[in-house]
Amino acid sequence: MELTGAQVLLESLRREEVEVIFGYPGGATIDIYNEMSKYPFKHVMTRHEQAAVHAADGYARASGKAGVCLVTSGPGATNTVTGIATAYMDSIPIVVFTGQVPTCLIGNDAFQEADIVGITRPCVKHNFLVKDVKDLALTIKQAFYIARTGRPGPVLVDLPKDVMQAKIEYEYPGEIHMRSYSPHYEPNARQIGKVIDLLRFTRRPLLFVGGGVIGSNASEELIWLAKNLHIPVIGTLMGLGSFPGNEPLWFGMVGMHGTYAANMAINNADLLLAVGVRFDDRVTGKLSSFAEKAKIVHIDIDPTSIRKNVSVEVPMVCDCRRALKALRSEIDAAGEPVNWEEKHGDWIGKIQAWQKSQPMSYEINGSTYIKPQMVIESIYELTKGRAIIATEVGQNQMWAAQFYKYHKPRTLLTSGGLGTMGYGFPAAIGAQFAFPSSLVIDIAGDGSIQMNIQELATAVSYELPVKIVILNNGHLGMVRQWQELFYNRNYCSTCLHKNPDFVALAKAYGAEGYRIEKRENVKDVLKQAFATKRPAIIDVLVEPEENVYPMVPAGASLTDMLLV
Amino acid sequence: MRHVLSILVENEPGVLSRVAGLFSGRGFNIESLNVAPTLEKEVSRMTICTTGEEQIIEQIIKQLRKLITVIKVVDLTHLQAVEREMVLIKVGAEDSKRAEILRIADIFRCKVIDVAASELTLEIIGDQGKIRAIINLLQRFGIKEIARTGTGALRRSMQFED
Incomplete structure (x- = not known):
């Protein structure tokens, strides 16, 4: 059967049992998109390539399967770098396909050309540039094999446009063996x-x-x-x-x-x-x-x-x-x-x-503000530990780690190693595709959520019931906490006084928006928001200068904790 | 301590930058690195000289093995091995100094591979001790340029107990 490179790619993805591709089209990948509708998987178009990678990562973490991402050359490819580095640090199996300019133009500083194989080399488990369509099928097989086995990780495959157009007699390898890669599984x-x-x-x-x-x-x-x-x-x-x-x-x-x-x-x-x-x-x-x-x-x-x-x-x-x-x-x-x-x-x-x-606790007296920890506890009580929780990075992430009890593996999606703000929401979108009927909640801060907030459009387009709970303290809370404790309260660039109206913003995108300002309303409003079938932002105005405790200052012994 | 690592890699584009990038990205030292194909055309041998404490060397070796395109890594330091480097040295050799330089070249079994009115280029092959010694000796005549291949090394066929 003679196929074009684009068809080889999609047919191989089908054989790898890929169900969802997260991507964003562009000039270098049109040939692939042109064939897409003939194949059984779902293509999810995000609004930014970084989000496509995070979504593939969230899908992988929640499901245990490899996540797949497809973006165009140049800026499409460079936008994936943060997502790839995030997956690399946390050992998440994803395969990222990037378009590339035609092989005859590589190295010529062509329009939308970037040496993405060079750029991502330190943050992938492995990467490939496919220069000849005859190597394509084997490369895809190897990419999935490397991503899924051993210590899993991201693999990138760079696909020049002419390779996608060239024709080849298609054959997909079965078992493969690589002399330079054979992970060791058996204990001694x-x-x-x-x-x-x-x-x-x-x-x-x-x-x-x-x-x-x-x-x-x-x-x-x-x-x-x-x-x-x-x-x-x-x-x-x-x-x-x-x-x-x-x-x-x-x-x-x-x-x-x-x-x-x-x-x-x-x-x-x-x-x-x-x-x-x-x-x-x-x-x-x-x-x-x-x-x-x-x-x-x-x-x-x-x-x-x-x-x-x-x-x-x-x-x-x-x-x-x-x-x-x-x-x-x-x-x-x-x-x-x-x-x-x-x-x-x-x-x-x-x-x-x-x-x-010293149980996990927080001070509730002396302030009428909603305590962020209280919000997480309410989410736990309402979901009975059965939700899939994604987090952004910073205080929201730590409170989500401390005050929610995770009953099962793969129910917490968080950027642990790289600490990527903007990770949680697209990851939640990815997880929702893996588990359409589960409640998926992104626990966010008012800083982090703005790093990928454009994905509200994705959530609305695909009618995903993803929920975003913003612990809105008007600050980049974790950095502010460090400034308070170790930098003499010099709150340089950590106050977010001109935040958008998140409720109105959600509505502008076509999602639902809720705001919680009083302690007594926390549970009821969360309950109401979780019950809706539409994407929703729940903007919770919390104590502006709450700190995460216990805290071991950087470089101190674990037993030298600052406590509540 | 100085270690000599002998590495077999897939001979494909980017493999050198994967190895070099690993060293720079993780802050490991490279004293010298050379690479060339072996008889099997898909495989190249790299010889890397590096320095570091034992725990660092252990990390370097493990990190190298983790690279997908690396087939095999052997630390020759604790084995009996032969190692050689070739150096080309262009040295100032006015008439008054020429005889002395040629005498040194003879003692070190160097070859003269280029001669001009006031310069000589010598080819020296040897281990690190010999190369250090001759560079040291020639310095007083004025070394104009130097090109080194970096160490190449192989494990000895017979390994004897110390």
């Missing part, structure tokens, strides 16, 4: 044995879980291990949802804005089972005092994560799910006479005491 039996030994002889074990648990779909195994061996669990921002947030063994997020109990636990544990984490600086605080009493077991699919920041007792380069599964089989097989509940009882009691002495 000897290392598993060492972990079992450590579990037997330590008294204060702690499961410390991250995005790798979610990426490898290891929640079931994690829950088994924690519950059967009575091991308390704490998580990174990226790990929220991997263990049910409403279970008694869960002690919350660790790190700069982690819970008191989690931060105390990590620095008092004698065994740290770190699963799918990479010991980011926001998590460890001062490295020299991080988990200093603990032997560390580090399970991660990526060898570079191991010994990058902390030295570990037992390194295990493998898939997190398989590692936890292997631990489970070993423990089952040994028929251990250990009474884990008794062995770890004192330790759990100690963490519970920390939790009780």
